[in-house]
Amino acid sequence: MFAKVAKLFSxxxxxxxxxxxxxxxxxxxxxxxxxARVFFVAxxxxxxxxxxxxxxxxxxxxxxxxxxxxxxxxxxxEGADGLSADELAARxxxxxxxxxxxxxxxxxxxSLRTLTDPALQKTAVDNFIRVVTKPEFPQQDFERVRRxxxxxxxxSKQSPDAVTEKAFYAAIYGQHPYAAEPSGNEExxxxxxxxxxxxxxxxxxVAKNTVLAMVGAITRADAERLAEQVTKxxxxxxxxxxxxxxxxxxxxxxxxxxxxxxxxxxLLGFPTYRRNDPDYFALYVGNxxxxxxxxxxxxxxxxxxxxxxxxSAYSHFLPMRAEGPxxxxxxxxxxxxxxxxxxxxxxxxxxVVQGPSEKELEDAKQNIxxxxxxxxxxxxxxxxxxxxxxFFQLPMDFLDTYVAKxxxxxxxxxxxxxxxxxxxxxxxxxxxxxxxx
Amino acid sequence: xxxxxxxxKGVYAAVGMCxxxxxxxxxxxxxxxxxxxxxxxxxxxVVVKEDHRAxxxxxxxxxxxxxxxxxxxxxxxSHMLEHMMFKGTKKHPPNEFSRIVSKNGGRENxxxxxxxxxxxxxxxxxxxxxxxxxxxxxxxNLVLKxxxxxxxxxxxxxxxxxxxxxxxxAVTSEQFFATAYINSPYSHPVIGWMNDLENMQLxxxxxxxxxxxxxxxxxxxxVGDVRYSEVFSLAEKYFGGLKKSAIPVQKPRVExxxxxxxxxxxxxxxxxxxxxMGYKTPSLKTxxxxxxxxxxEVLAAVLDGGSSARLTKNLVRxxxxxxxxxxxxxxxxxxxxxFMVSGTPAQNKSISELEAAIHAQLEMxxxxxxxxxxxxxxxxxxxxxxxxxxxxxxxxxxIIGMLETMGFNxxxxxxxxxxxRAVTAAQxxxxxxxxxxxxxxxxxxxxxxxxxxxATAPVVGGMSDVR
Numbered sequence: 001m002f003a004k005v006a007k008l009f010s011x012x013x014x015x016x017x018x019x020x021x022x023x024x025x026x027x028x029x030x031x032x033x034x035x036a037r038v039f040f041v042a043x044x045x046x047x048x049x050x051x052x053x054x055x056x057x058x059x060x061x062x063x064x065x066x067x068x069x070x071x072x073x074x075x076x077x078e079g080a081d082g083l084s085a086d087e088l089a090a091r092x093x094x095x096x097x098x099x100x101x102x103x104x105x106x107x108x109x110x111s112l113r114t115l116t117d118p119a120l121q122k123t124a125v126d127n128f129i130r131v132v133t134k135p136e137f138p139q140q141d142f143e144r145v146r147r148x149x150x151x152x153x154x155x156s157k158q159s160p161d162a163v164t165e166k167a168f169y170a171a172i173y174g175q176h177p178y179a180a181e182p183s184g185n186e187e188x189x190x191x192x193x194x195x196x197x198x199x200x201x202x203x204x205x206v207a208k209n210t211v212l213a214m215v216g217a218i219t220r221a222d223a224e225r226l227a228e229q230v231t232k233x234x235x236x237x238x239x240x241x242x243x244x245x246x247x248x249x250x251x252x253x254x255x256x257x258x259x260x261x262x263x264x265x266x267l268l269g270f271p272t273y274r275r276n277d278p279d280y281f282a283l284y285v286g287n288x289x290x291x292x293x294x295x296x297x298x299x300x301x302x303x304x305x306x307x308x309x310x311x312s313a314y315s316h317f318l319p320m321r322a323e324g325p326x327x328x329x330x331x332x333x334x335x336x337x338x339x340x341x342x343x344x345x346x347x348x349x350x351x352v353v354q355g356p357s358e359k360e361l362e363d364a365k366q367n368i369x370x371x372x373x374x375x376x377x378x379x380x381x382x383x384x385x386x387x388x389x390x391f392f393q394l395p396m397d398f399l400d401t402y403v404a405k406x407x408x409x410x411x412x413x414x415x416x417x418x419x420x421x422x423x424x425x426x427x428x429x430x431x432x433x434x435x436x437x
Numbered sequence: 438x439x440x441x442x443x444x445x446k447g448v449y450a451a452v453g454m455c456x457x458x459x460x461x462x463x464x465x466x467x468x469x470x471x472x473x474x475x476x477x478x479x480x481x482x483v484v485v486k487e488d489h490r491a492x493x494x495x496x497x498x499x500x501x502x503x504x505x506x507x508x509x510x511x512x513x514x515s516h517m518l519e520h521m522m523f524k525g526t527k528k529h530p531p532n533e534f535s536r537i538v539s540k541n542g543g544r545e546n547x548x549x550x551x552x553x554x555x556x557x558x559x560x561x562x563x564x565x566x567x568x569x570x571x572x573x574x575x576x577x578n579l580v581l582k583x584x585x586x587x588x589x590x591x592x593x594x595x596x597x598x599x600x601x602x603x604x605x606x607a608v609t610s611e612q613f614f615a616t617a618y619i620n621s622p623y624s625h626p627v628i629g630w631m632n633d634l635e636n637m638q639l640x641x642x643x644x645x646x647x648x649x650x651x652x653x654x655x656x657x658x659x660v661g662d663v664r665y666s667e668v669f670s671l672a673e674k675y676f677g678g679l680k681k682s683a684i685p686v687q688k689p690r691v692e693x694x695x696x697x698x699x700x701x702x703x704x705x706x707x708x709x710x711x712x713x714m715g716y717k718t719p720s721l722k723t724x725x726x727x728x729x730x731x732x733x734e735v736l737a738a739v740l741d742g743g744s745s746a747r748l749t750k751n752l753v754r755x756x757x758x759x760x761x762x763x764x765x766x767x768x769x770x771x772x773x774x775x776f777m778v779s780g781t782p783a784q785n786k787s788i789s790e791l792e793a794a795i796h797a798q799l800e801m802x803x804x805x806x807x808x809x810x811x812x813x814x815x816x817x818x819x820x821x822x823x824x825x826x827x828x829x830x831x832x833x834x835x836i837i838g839m840l841e842t843m844g845f846n847x848x849x850x851x852x853x854x855x856x857x858r859a860v861t862a863a864q865x866x867x868x869x870x871x872x873x874x875x876x877x878x879x880x881x882x883x884x885x886x887x888x889x890x891x892a893t894a895p896v897v898g899g900m901s902d903v904r
Contacts, residue, residue, distance in 0.1 A: 045490045048824050077744075085754055089745035094814050096821025099744075115821050144757055147784040151760040154708040155781075158888065160603050260706045260888055261603040263595070295523070295532065296539040305532055308588030311596040331599055363540050370542020373561045377491035378828045 025376055025399060027386055028220060034207035036231040039386040040223045041215045043379050049121065049216030050383040051112045053132060053230070054391045056240040057204035058106045059182035060322070065196055067184020069204075070103045071145065072197045076110060077101065078141040081134035085141060088131060097124035099131070103182050106321045107391055116217045125226065133233030135201065137194050146189060153186050160331070164265040164432040167257050171428045172270050172325060174249025206237020211390035215383040246271040246323035251426035257433075264337035264433030266330055268344070269315075270426055271323035275392040281405045282417035283317055288364045289356045290348070291315025291328055296367075302347045303330055309340040315348070321392070326422065334433050341429070349424045355415030369403045472837070472847055473665040475672075479681040480653025483672045484837050484847055485665040488830050494661030495830045496568040497557040498576070499838040502649035504629070505551040505622040505772065506687060513629015514637065514645050516549040517593055521642060522556065523547075524585040526578040531585055534571055541567050549627055552771055553842040559831060562662045569675035576655065577679050579646055586639045594635070597628050605707035605883055613713045613881035616701040617775060621692035651682035656841040660834040692717075692773050699879045707885035712788050714795065715775035717877040718868075722771045722844060730768030731856045732864040733776060733872070738815045739807050739865065740764035740778070740798065745814065747798060748778070758786050758794045771844050775879075776872060788882050802869040806862040819854045 028040045059069045077099060078085045092099045097114040110132055114124035156162035166181050173179035183189075212230060214223055248270045259265075273279060284292075291299035291314045303313035315328035328348060332340045356364075376382050376399070389398055471487040503515050525531040538545045541564045547556040558568040601607040611626050618624035629637075657676065659668050695717055721730045740748045741764035752759040762780030778799075782791040826832050837847045 046824055046827055048821075048828070086745065086750055089743065089750070090810075090814070093743040093745045094810070094817060096817040096819075098825075113825065115824060120817075120821075141754075144754065147757075148753075148760050150784055151709055151781060158605055158707045158709065158885075161599075263598045263603055293539060295535045301532075304592055306588075308591035309595075311592055311599055332595055333598060363536070367539045367542050370540070370561060370564070371544065372542065373492045374542070374544060374559055377493045377830065380828055 025382065027389070027396060027399075028223070029390075029396060030224070030227075032207060032212075032227055032231045034231060034234065034236045036207040036210040036212055036227070036234065037390050038212045038214070038223070038227045039390045040213075040220065040227075041382055041386060042217075042219065042223075043215050043382070044217045046379070047116045047217050048379070049112075049114050049116050049214065049218060050379050051114075051125075051128065051216075051226075051230070052213045052383050052387045053110045054211040054213065054387050055108050055110075055205055056106070056209050056321075056391070057108045057200070058104050059180060059184075060105050060177040060243055061200070061204060061240060062177065062180065062184070065184075065192060066180045066188035067149065067182075068192055068196055068200050069108060070183050071142070071149065071189070071192050072200045072205075073101050073103045073108045073110070074145050074149070075137050075142060075197055076135045077131045078145060079136040079138040081130040081136075083130065088127060091123060091127040095120040095123045097127075099128065105178050105182055109387070125229070129230055129233060132205070132230065137197050137201070139194055142194050142197065146192065149183060149189050150186060153183060153189065156181075156183070160259050160261040160263065160265045160432055163257065163259055164267055164329075164430055167255060167432065168267040168269070168327070168428070168430045169325075171250050171253065171255050171430055172248070173246060176244060176246045176249065176271075176322070178246060178271075178320070178322065178324075179249075202235070203237070204240060205234060207231050207234045208237050208239045210234065211387060213383050213387035213390060215379045215386070243322040248426055248428075250428050251423075252428070254429040254431065256431045259432045260434055261432075262333060262434075263331045264334045264431060266337060266341055266344070266429065266431050267327055268329070268348075268427045268429045269325050269327040270428055272317060272326045272421060273319050273323055275319040275321065275324070276394065277319065279417045279421060280319065282409055282413050283421060285361070285364050285368065285406055285409055286351075286356065286414040286418050287315055287317055287326075288368065289360045290351050293364065293367060296363075298347055298351060299328065299330075299344065302343050303340055307340075307343065309336055309343065313340075313344065326427075337431070337433060341431075345424065348422075352418050352422050352424060355411065355418065358411055361409070361411050361414060365407050365409070368406050372403050471665075472851075473669075474847070475669050477652065477673060477677050479677065479679055480651075481672070481676050481679070482656045482841065483669060483676075484656060484658050484841060485663065485668045486658075486660040486833055486837065487663060487665060488660055488827070488833065489662045490827075491830075492562050492662050493559065493830060494562045494565050494659060494663055495557060495559045495834045496565060496572070497555055497658045497834050497838050498572045499553055499555045499656045499658065499842040500649060501552075501654050501684075501842055502554055502645075503550050503552045504625060504627040506649070507622065507625070507629075509625070510633060511637070511641055511645075512625045512633045513593070513627075514641055515554050516628055517590065517634070517637060518642050518645050519547050519549045519554050519556075520589050520593055521581055521586065521646075522575055522579060524582065524589065525580055526574050527580055528574055528578065529571070531582070534575065537567065537571060543568070551623055551627060553839065555838055555842070557831070557834070565659070565663065565668070566671055566675070569671055572657075573675040573679060576650055576652065576676070579650070581639055581643050581646065583639055586642065590634060590637060593628070594631065597631060597634065601626070601628065602631070605703075605705040605885070606711050608705050609703045609711055609881050609883040610713060612701050612703050613715065613879065616699050616881060617715050617717075617879035619693055620690060621772060622690055623692075623772060647682075648685060651684065652676055652679045653681040654684045656838060658834045658838045658841070660830045660837070695877050695879075697876050701879075701881045702884055703881060704884050704886050706888045707883060708888070709781055709883075710788050710885055711779065711781055711883040712791055712795075713777065713779040713881040714792070715777040715879050716873050718766065718774050718776045718872045720770040720772060720774040721768045721849075723773050728856075728860065728864055729868050729871075732860050732868040733766045734768050735812075735815055735857060735860045736802065736865050736868055737764045737766040737776065738818070739802070739811050742815055742818060746811075748780075748795075751798060752780070752791075752794050753783075756794060757783050758791055759783055762791070762795070769840060769843060769845060769849070792880070799869065799873045802866065803873060805866070807865050808862075812860075812862060816858050819857045823854050 100111040112128045310330040310332040313330040318324040544559045748762045760781045
């Protein structure tokens with residue numbers, strides 16, 4: 001049962017973060033003495049606690065050592081404070097706690113979920129502090145993790161999806177740090193050293209470069225104490241420098257990659273906007289209509305519902321610290337890839353030129369506001385929202401004003417934002433498959 | 438590695454973030470005294486679990502039909518019908534279902550497994566009647582149109598190409614099940630064989646719909662910020678008038694006895710080999726002794742209940758023979774099951790070295806008792822998971838729906854943690870000895886074939902200025 005439900009979850013995508021929150025969630029915020037920014041929501045109903053530490057230490061900080069942020073993050077629980085990887089894992093799991101770590105382009109996240117029973121929580125939190133503040137980067141474990149990462153990189157070469165995404169980011173970002181895959185490449189990972197990981201840790205896993213998000217059945221006083229405990233072992237340090245502006249590196253180009261698959265995978269897009277862009281809501285709501293709302297959006301309607309050309313056809317914005325991408329994509333059998341690409345391009349340019357209809361905008365607003373309550377219905381998603389508010393330095397009333405901002409948008413504003421920001425002719429197209437398209 | 442037993446209609450499928458986390462799955466299900474059930478006059482079973490933490494509700498309709506109800510030649514029919522369920526009724530034109538749910542702020546999807554087909558909406562709590570109206574309508578009034586079918590079967594073929602044909606691990610998994618089972622319907626994939634999809638007819642779907650889609654073959658599960666009595670009234674109002682049908686009895690199709698080990702090699706364009714092993718084991722429906730499936734669940738957790746469990750500790754970190762290795766077993770299925778171990782060798786290690794190392798781990802479990810620390814770790818995880826699961830109304834509804842649809846009942850979810858905690862080390866050793874037998878083993882191996890032309894070589898119009 002355990003396995004089956006886990007599978008279902010990943011298949012139906014429940015855990016994918018949808019959007020926003022119900023009004024009235026009280027977010028408390030303070031800064032620890034050494035400069036870590038803390039965001040906390042008391043959730044007394046269930047005897048559990050979620051904790052996320054977010055560092056500005058994603059792969060965008062790799063410099064010339066692609067994969068370094070990932071290796072550093074992977075190594076935290078491989079030996080810390082005199083305990084081995086086996087011992088660290090056993091301590092978390094003996095109290096039913098779950099430890100997680102992941103790296104994206106912008107950030108790395110280290111997380112803990114534990115029961116709030118005092119003895120269990122103490123074991124879990126003490127171990128979490130150990131892993132976050134006293135990792136030892138043992139050479140032997142580093143070599144093993146490197147080999148594991150190498151296998152992962154090899155595996156990604158056999159998946160047309162992964163190959164397409166890698167080629168897409170490389171194409172649209174050119175020399176920008178977002179161009180590389182967070183996991184690096186075989187050559188770069190082979191060259192990484194323990195000394196580099198240690199130095200990376202010392203520079204970026206520091207209080208001033210940290211957001212701590214907590215949601216659970218603890219009081220504000222408990223939360224302050226915990227925040228103090230978790231962060232005091234971190235050096236004060238400095239926040240990471242601002243990332244460079246991402247230019248549209250190869251606008252208008254088409255890249256074709258041969259791949260022995262039955263389908264051709266296509267992605268088009270370019271770098272667009274930062275997370276705190278003033279056009280955020282207009283672009284988000286516009287794209288909801290264009291390709292962001294599952295089967296109901298125009299991309300899916302034109303490519304899947306009307307023509308049966310693909311299982312999945314979508315578009316989305318991924319606003320990040322620097323200019324995140326606009327991505328539109330589909331996959332279909334090679335013989336009809338050209339047709340599908342033409343439909344996608346026509347759908348896109350029609351949307352930019354004509355904009356949505358009044359009714360589409362109204363429906364999108366109703367979807368977003370009517371479903372608002374779903375977005376903060378679990379501690380799991382609340383902790384992700386407050387971590388995002390902290391990391392991207394969004395206003396504290398971001399969630400409270402979200403629906404109002406969506407509802408206040410006019411058709412003219414959405415049209416205007418798309419016309420100014422989305423130029424289909426400047427998009428990069430990446431086509432991966434086994435034949436001429 | 439994901440073994441695909443379930444497939445779904447939605448477009449979000451590829452983005453699941455729960456990879457490998459038992460945080461998202463949980464070993465256990467919650468103790469809760471707020472579950473209420475009622476069976477309507479037409480046979481529809483309604484199960485309501487109140488959860489007042491947030492002003493939301495999830496509503497799910499589960500049908501007792503899935504790929505294990507299919508036979509050769511019509512594989513994939515249940516999943517195809519799931520897609521067609523969004524293509525309109527007398528009252529609502531194609532795709533309007535999704536538009537109405539969307540306009541009401543809902544999230545929806547559907548999924549098909551071996552033993553069930555389910556549809557769900559997540560909504561702000563006041564919108565529950567919208568879900569009921571739409572689901573009741575399509576339970577009996579679906580209109581299967583030829584033009585919609587012709588397009589949608591193409592969509593499903595693309596889904597198959599995307600999920601299986603172009604993913605070597607998925608191809609290997611599919612052939613593993615086809616080898617492990619000979620006459621059990623668990624032998625064929627949920628999405629269906631491509632040739633069966635190519636030859637599917639609208640009439641096949643019509644017959645399938647008429648045979649299985651009726652209130653007396655369904656369970657309605659509602660979890661959220663609702664009052665059970667109000668949900669019962671609403672259910673009566675919307676579903677109460679639907680006609681029941683005579684539901685055929687499924688043939689048992691009990692898998693024939695396995696007489697010796699089976700092995701299959703899959704050659705596919707790939708970079709990394711994969712090993713899948715599965716031993717024939719009973720499920721809670723087919724078992725002689727009730728405790729055995731629970732002991733098998735504990736056995737799976739001893740091997741793979743986290744990073745401190747034996748497979749990762751001994752084979753990934755200790756001997757460094759595996760890059761990753763997983764064990765899984767599911768007690769809650771209506772048919773004979775498999776206890777599975779699958780993995781990828783470490784760099785410079787072979788499949789046979791990995792297989793030998795896994796065998797050695799299993800032999801230890803047959804010989805020695807697991808230690809107290811392992812048992813107490815598993816019990817602590819079960820207790821914790823029981824709390825964590827309550828963070829999601831969707832997950833709670835999923836457990837109820839699955840149990841009810843596969844011939845169990847929701848109470849078994851409540852008892853799960855207790856049953857697991859009652860398992861002893863001697864019982865774990867006993868099931869290892871009884872079921873992890875070489876003659877009951879099926880092995881599939883992915884042998885990677887060179888990816889022609891190089892996976893990343895540009896053919897035409899390659900950009901020189903892009904790495």
